[in-house]
Amino acid sequence: MKRKIIIIGGGASGIACALRMKMRNPELDCLILEQNPRIGKKILKTGNGKCNISNLRMASEHYNQPDFIARCLESFSVNDLVEFFRRLGLLLRADAAERLYPHSEYANTVLEVLLQALSKYRIEVLCNQRVREIQQGDGFEILTEDSRFFSDVLVIATGSLAQEKTNGYELLGNLGHSLTPLEPGLVALATKENMSSLRGIRVKCRAKLLDRGKIIHEESGEILFKEKGLSGILALNLSRHARPGNIVSLDLFPDVDILRFLEEALAEKSMDEALLGILPKMLAHEVLKRNINHDLQAIHATLRGLTFEITGKFGYEFAQITLGGVRIEEINHDFSSKKNQDLYVIGEILDVDGGCGGYNLHFAWMSGILAADAIADRFEKNL
Ligand SMILES: Cc1cc2nc3c(=O)[nH]c(=O)nc-3n(C[C@H](O)[C@H](O)[C@H](O)COP(=O)(O)OP(=O)(O)OC[C@H]3O[C@@H](n4cnc5c(N)ncnc54)[C@H](O)[C@@H]3O)c2cc1C
Numbered sequence: 001m002k003r004k005i006i007i008i009g010g011g012a013s014g015i016a017c018a019l020r021m022k023m024r025n026p027e028l029d030c031l032i033l034e035q036n037p038r039i040g041k042k043i044l045k046t047g048n049g050k051c052n053i054s055n056l057r058m059a060s061e062h063y064n065q066p067d068f069i070a071r072c073l074e075s076f077s078v079n080d081l082v083e084f085f086r087r088l089g090l091l092l093r094a095d096a097a098e099r100l101y102p103h104s105e106y107a108n109t110v111l112e113v114l115l116q117a118l119s120k121y122r123i124e125v126l127c128n129q130r131v132r133e134i135q136q137g138d139g140f141e142i143l144t145e146d147s148r149f150f151s152d153v154l155v156i157a158t159g160s161l162a163q164e165k166t167n168g169y170e171l172l173g174n175l176g177h178s179l180t181p182l183e184p185g186l187v188a189l190a191t192k193e194n195m196s197s198l199r200g201i202r203v204k205c206r207a208k209l210l211d212r213g214k215i216i217h218e219e220s221g222e223i224l225f226k227e228k229g230l231s232g233i234l235a236l237n238l239s240r241h242a243r244p245g246n247i248v249s250l251d252l253f254p255d256v257d258i259l260r261f262l263e264e265a266l267a268e269k270s271m272d273e274a275l276l277g278i279l280p281k282m283l284a285h286e287v288l289k290r291n292i293n294h295d296l297q298a299i300h301a302t303l304r305g306l307t308f309e310i311t312g313k314f315g316y317e318f319a320q321i322t323l324g325g326v327r328i329e330e331i332n333h334d335f336s337s338k339k340n341q342d343l344y345v346i347g348e349i350l351d352v353d354g355g356c357g358g359y360n361l362h363f364a365w366m367s368g369i370l371a372a373d374a375i376a377d378r379f380e381k382n383l
Contacts, residue, residue, distance in 0.1 A: 005155065006031050008131050008142070008154070009158040009159055009166075010034035010127070012365055013368040014032055015040060018030050018032055018123045018368075019088070020084070022121035024372065030124070031125075033142070034125065035129065039115075042163065047099075051106075051110045051361070052100065052357065053085070053100045053102065054358040055362065058078040060073060063352060064353050072366055076369055078362065081369075085113070097357070126147075129147065132144060132145065136175065140154040142154070153342050153378075155346060156343070157347045159348050160321060162186075163320075175337075177327070179351075182325065183313070183324060184319035185239060186355075187236060188239070188314045189238060191248075191310060201224075202225075203283065204221070206220045206254040207234055207235075211245075219238065220234070223250060244310055246309075249307045250305070250308075251303075251304050252283075252304070252306060253278075258278065258303055321348060325352070327351055328351050331345055334373070344374070344375065
């Protein structure tokens, strides 16, 4: 029996799903509907244009849904992903932190290989087709501005609000799914303190995120000071946990006995001079501004805990992901919906988010591939 499968959304998850389905069974009749004039637009933006595809240090703890992800990773590991891309002819390389990139270090290479494969497997892609309504009956009726499509199986891969517009959440709401609250994720944090003098400075440090004095998250990495907030990979990761009113406390010397170093330096120098030997100039000024009497113990405390009050986050237009989405309790481990066995939901529209380092793209590819495997299995069994 020939079954028609429609995938709404031509991003990482939707493209991976279509390709895997056709690699498993070229007989499957699969169509991608994309609202933009071209597919894979967001892939080109990823990893600062280099596309951090995944991470060899793959583990469920990097996600907000560790139990769900642990089961997915049992079925599809990072090595399986490397093999998937190898079969498509994409050579990868890992950096020192084991983040995976295309060997060319150009996101464009990833999209090029995906487009070649879509063409090779004769997967139909229709762009400028924004789905505005889905009706369920015997199968699905899918309405765009100017066309109407029918499918037996429907895959929703419409991504998130991060640097994109989508009505995918409403489409799934109308199909009976519910959402956890949505908010920008992996995004710069707005702070109460004016940081214009620190703008552009980067520091490697250990950050604690405090909620009414209690540590709610701790992580090491690099902070980039912005005029009105904190950015850099560390701040983006903190944004997955931060709420207005939280305090970010930066330990600028987590691995150095900085008190002893300063004591020795102060035998020869003034406090101003000593700080200029350990910090970028404007950051040294900030530390002094916060300790006008130049007391060594107080300065040491500031160096080990430079605090900023979070007032909010930057918006979706700056965010890499959206936190929240379709409730994971409503989705099976093969990404079929518990509401309708012919409906699959993949990628970032789900309430799954990971830290910086390739974890979100890994989830997008993985969810698309696992859904494709489940659909191909059903087809083989004629279900
Ligand atoms: C600037 C930036 C940098 C990033 N860098 C990285 C990185 O280096 N590593 C990493 O792991 N993650 C990164 N991410 C996150 C990653 O890109 C996403 O998690 C991933 O692309 C999600 O894949 P997806 O298929 O779920 O959604 P998307 O890739 O967003 O694809 C969804 C597609 O659906 C289409 N669509 C939406 N609604 C409709 C509709 N109604 N009808 C038809 N089509 C529709 C959209 O136009 C879009 O093409 C980054 C994100 C951004 C914004």
